[in-house]
Amino acid sequence: MATLPVSPLARTMPDLPALAGVRFGAAAAGIRYTGRTDLVMAEFVPGTTVAGVFTRSKCPGAPVDWCRAALPEGLARALVVNAGNANVFTGRAGFEATQANAADAARLVGCPASHVFLASTGVIGEILPYKKISTALPGLYATLSETGWADAARGIMTTDTFPKAAVRETTIGDTPVRIQGIAKGSGMVAPDMATMLCFIATDAALPPSVLQPLLSAGTARSFNRTTVDSDTSTSDMVLLFATGQAGNAPVQSESDPALSAFAEALDSLLLELALLVVRDGEGATKLIRIQVTGAASDESAQRVSMAVANSPLVKTAIAGQDANWGRIVMAVGKSGEPANRDTLSIGIGGVWIARNGTVVAGYDETPVVAHMKGQEIDIDIDLGLGNGTGTAWSCDLTHGYIDINGSYRS
C-alpha cells in the first residue's frame, strides 16, 4: 500500500537510552514489506522475569498461544517479533512456525525455548514464511545492542505512521530504576486485555508474582480504556520484562509500599503508550477523551464511556468539528447501562451543554465550537445516579480510515 502521511496527532519519540540487561535490534527479513525492517529481536540477561497480558479474542494467533504457554515459568531470555504477517488462523503451520522460530532464538542465546517470547502482527490468514525469520535471526542477533530500542520501535510498525515509545525514571525503595517501552498499533484497536503489541522492560528486580498483577492492573487502566475502531485484534499482547540489574531490595508483594512509585510510573507509561496508539489511530485527526461521572458503578461508567468512544456517529461528528451532543445522548442510551434521561448531563470542552435531560438555558455554542477545532476533544458525561466514574480514549472517524482499510491487502 502507499505510504501513509504521518498522523497530525503524532508525538516525537523520546530518547531511549540503554537499559541494563536488554539488547535490541531490527533487520529486514523480507516477510512482506520491502525496503524496511520487519524483524525485531531482544535478548535479556539471565534471571529476567516476565509478565504478560493477551487478547481475549477467541481466535488468537499462534504467537499468543505460544506466549501464554511460556508465561507460567515467568522467565525470559529473548523476544522475537515480526511485522507484516500476524500468523493468525494458520492452523498447524502457524504452530510449527512458532516452534521453529522459538528454537532458533533459543539456540542463539542458549536457553530453553520456553524462555523465548514471540509476537507477530500484520495480515491474518496467510502462512508465515518462518524460514525467512530463521535465516535472518543469526545476523540480527549479532547486531543486538543496548541502544537498539528505536530501531525496534520502527521494526514492529504496520499501518503505524510514527514509532511509539515512552520512558519513566522512578525508584523502588531508594534504588533508582527505569521503565522503558515500545508499542505499535493503529487499527483493529479495541483492546480487550492489551492492544496490538507493546514491549516494556525495566531494570528493576521483581519476581513474576509481583510483575504480573502490576501489569494487569495498569493495562486495565490504560490500553483497555482505549479504542480506535471497536475491532479487537487477534494478536494483542503487552509484555513486561524485568532484568533485575538495578539491584533494588527484594520485593515479595505487589502491595509492598516500596513499590508505590514504581506502580505509578508503570501506570503512567502504559497510558502514554496506549494514547500514542490512539494518536496513530487510522485516519485520526482528533484525540477524544470521554469522562463519565455519576454512574451506578465504576464498571458501568467504563461501559458508558466505551459506548461513546466506539460510536461511529459521535466519531464522525467530531471529525466534522460538530459539537453534536445529541449523538452523545444516543450513545449513552444504547450502552445498556443504567441511565436516566432526566438526570443526564453532557459537556464538551469543559462547558456543560445539557443538564438534567435538556439543553442548558441560554447555551452559547461559541466556546464549544472553538474547542471542537482543536486536536484534543474532551467530553464529560454525568449520569446523575451514583458515584461511579470511568474514562475512555478514542479518535475521530475520517475519510483516512476508509482509505486505509478499503485497500489494506492490495
Added chain:
Amino acid sequence: MATLPVSPLARTMPDLPALAGVRFGAAAAGIRYTGRTDLVMAEFVPGTTVAGVFTRSKCPGAPVDWCRAALPEGLARALVVNAGNANVFTGRAGFEATQANAADAARLVGCPASHVFLASTGVIGEILPYKKISTALPGLYATLSETGWADAARGIMTTDTFPKAAVRETTIGDTPVRIQGIAKGSGMVAPDMATMLCFIATDAALPPSVLQPLLSAGTARSFNRTTVDSDTSTSDMVLLFATGQAGNAPVQSESDPALSAFAEALDSLLLELALLVVRDGEGATKLIRIQVTGAASDESAQRVSMAVANSPLVKTAIAGQDANWGRIVMAVGKSGEPANRDTLSIGIGGVWIARNGTVVAGYDETPVVAHMKGQEIDIDIDLGLGNGTGTAWSCDLTHGYIDINGSYRS
C-alpha cells in the same frame, strides 16, 4: 445539507393501493426542511387495533414515551409523524409537545388523545416547534386520502435517499387480507427492538393480544437483525395497525393455524422493509448478509453474526471489494461467544475459503473476487460447535458515511 445521491442499492417503491380503513397524507410544516413535506398524518377507522415495538435506548424520545403509555389500550385512531426534529432530550418541553400534538389530532378525528400515536425523527436535543405542527394539522387532515401512502413514505424521510414501502397479500382462513407498510431509516441504525420509524397497516381484524406477539416476533427476525452503523436510535419504533375491514373470522391466539399465512406474510414484509433501510444505509454501496451456522445456540449465532455485521474493518474491506476473510475471523473472535479457532470455517459468495482453522488447500480467489464486485455480498461462517444458526444484514462503510455524518447538522 446538500441533497444526497440516491443509494445504488435503492429499490423502486411498489404501488401502494388503498387499504380499507386507513387514510394518509403529508404536508410541509416547515419544521426543519424547506421545499419538502415533513409532516405525515394517518386516520384509522374506529375499532382499529395496534401493536408496537420501541427502542431499548435508555434515552428514548418523548414520542416513544407517549406511544408506550398509549399502547396498553390497544386502540388507534390517528398517527402523526414529523421529520427533521426527533424531540429527544428535550425535557419538559418535549413532553408538552407530545401532549399538545396528540390533543390536536384527537380533536380532528374525535377520539381520546390516547388513541393518537406520535413519532418524530431528526436532530436530537433541539426543542420541537410543535406549534408549527398544530398549525399545519387541520389543513393536512382535510387532505387525507386512501391513496396517500406514497406521500407519507416520502414525508417521513430524513437522510434517506429513497422512500421505502412494501406490500403483501395473504389470507386469514379463507378471507383475503392485505398488509402494507412504510419505513424510514438510513443512519443511527442498529435496532434494538425496532429501527427508526416503520408504520404498517392491515385490513385484518385482529385483537391487540394477537397483533403484538406477531409484531414482536417478526421484528426480532427482521429489523433486530440489521445494522448500518451499530448506533441505536433514541426514536426507533415499529407500529402495526389492524383496521378489521377485511372481515375475517375472529382469531383469539397468535398460534391459531388460520394465522400462519398472515404471520409469514408479515414476517416477510418486515424483513423487506428492514432490508430497504440497510439498502439506504448512509453511504452504502453493498448489502451484506452474514449467515452463521454451527454455533452453540441460536442466540450465540445471532451475536456472532452481529459482531461481524458491525465490524468497521469487515465493512471497509467490503467497500474496497477486498475478500479479506481474516477480518471476519477477527470479528468472530471478538464477539465473546463460544468459538474454536480450529473448527471455524469461513465462506464468501458460496465458496469456502477457510476450513477448520486454516485456508483451504488450493484456494482460488477468482470466483470470490468476482462476487465481491457485486452489490450483494454473502458471508458464511460455520463455527463447528453445535446447531445454532443466525443471520444478520449490514452494509459497507464508505466515504459516503463520513461525508454524511461529518456535516449532518450543518
